Amino acid sequence: MPTVEDVAELAQVSRQTVSNVINSPEIVRESTRTRVQEAIDSLGYRPHASARRLRTRKSSTIGVRIDPLRDGISGAVLDRFLHKLAEQADSRDLRVMIFTARDADDELQHVRRLRDGSDVDAFVLIATFHGDPRIEWLTENDVPFVSFGRPWGAELDDPRHRWVDVDGRAGVREATRALQQHGARRVAFIGWPSPSGTGDERRAGWGEATSIPARDRARYAREVEDGVSSGTAAAESLLALEDAPDAIVCASDSLALGAMLAARAASVPELRVVGFDNTPVAAAVGLSSIDQPLDDVVAAALTLLFGDSGNNVRPNPNSNEEPTNRLLVPRLVERRSSHLMPDEITGAQSSGNH
Incomplete structure (x- = not known):
């Protein structure tokens, strides 16, 4: 294994200069730092981490x-x-x-x-x-x-x-608008109980974009603890409304997966659902989701x-x-759960039965 002495000899500097380059590079002239670093790279030298921590009181x-x-x-x-x-x-x-x-x-x-x-x-x-x-x-x-x-x-x-932080308000706002551009007329929201900084921001994004009149928005929003079963129960209550939503945007992929299960059980495969976080589960089940960078x-x-x-x-x-x-601003990753029209979903189901 190369040593500090080996680096010093190759760079034609003192052992202390090598130490300074490693531990306090700002006090060494740039030309010298460059020469020492080239020697370090050439020899493949790595400082002894334990010794350096003792000497510098830094743990890295x-x-x-x-x-x-x-x-x-x-x-x-x-x-x-x-x-x-x-x-x-x-x-x-x-x-x-x-x-x-x-x-x-x-x-x-x-x-x-x-x-x-x-x-x-x-x-x-x-x-x-x-x-x-x-x-x-x-x-x-x-x-x-x-x-x-x-x-x-x-x-x-x-x-x-x-x-x-990731701008959840902007992400949910984009998702809600995308659902409406794909034909959704009543986009509902499932999120977490307030006060929740992250959850409140995501709900605010839905409120800024949904076309549901302000006086009716409380009917189309649900606040539940995070989880698949909670998402299922919340979506079931939304689908039981006289004017049920035709799309739901959720504060997490767990809630969105629950909403998809509720839609399947209620025989409404045309219900469009968007989650948040773009987890591997979302990709596996074809769930549209908001991706955090x-x-x-x-x-x-x-x-x-x-x-x-x-x-x-x-x-x-x-x-x-x-x-x-x-x-930072997230981005919407669209999959089949949010952008297919009802007739496309019906057609896809029919072809799958043959």
């Missing part, structure tokens, strides 16, 4: 808590997010440490322990919510973090809080924490001159 590690899986459908989004986080972190020579916690307070206990032991340099928060105590504690204690989710009910542009979410999160490259945590800005948040 990001901590992130995961929640228990519920129905396995919603959990697919977090699974994809974690895989993409690990892939992009590795390109920066960073590691990802995953831990579990019972609730937000228990998560903060883990954060304190990991931070005090220099086991983690920064944290990624997921599933932010109104009055989130994690955000307040992390900002007050100057712990570097970025959240996948905006600070619901708090200041969006606080420079101490770096966040990335998770590659872009992860890239933005790492940039907000570490800059355009490298693994040194950026200092918290003292002003709003440098952006500290990103709101």
Whole structure:
């Protein structure tokens, strides 16, 4: 295995200069950094991670808590997010440490322990919510973090809080309009109980686009806990209306799958359904869904924490001159569940019986 001495000899610099290039590149002249980096690449040298952590008090590690899986459908989004986080972190020579916690307070206990032991340099928060105590504690204690989710009910542009989120309002608005363009006259909505920052935004997008008169919208909206069975029950109650909806947009793929099952049981295959998250289940059953750009979410999160490259945590800005948040727009992925006309569905069923 090549050593620091081997790199120094090839680059014709001192051992300390090699160390500076690895640990504090900003103090080394660009021409020297380039020469040392070329030697590192040529020899295939990799610094000893444990020794470097002891010397620099840096772990080159990001901590992130995961929640228990519920129905396995919603959990697919977090699974994809974690895989993409690990892939992009590795390109920066960073590691990802995953831990579990019972609730937000228990998560903060883990954060304190990991931070005090220099086991983690920064944290990624997921599933932010109104009055989130994690955000307040992390900002007050100057712990570097970025959240996948905006600070619901708090200041969006606080420079101490770096966040990335997906514009669910825009996504549901686009889906509702697309359903209406395909001929739907009454697009209903199934979402989560309020207050739910994410859920409320998605419902607002439906409200902005649906052609249902404002006075009737409450009849065509359902708020239920996330899950396939909840989506089925909500869709059944909507289909029981005298003027039943001819399309439903849902806050998740779990709810949308339940709505599809309800439509099948009620013998209304023409009911058009759109979910949210574009999970593998949605692709497998032909469910239209709103796709979150998770590659872009992860890239933005790492940039907000570490800059355009490298693994040194950026200092918290003292002003709003440098952006500290990103709101990304999702896209609608249309499949058979949302864009076929009733006669097309009937024809497809008939051909399948031969």
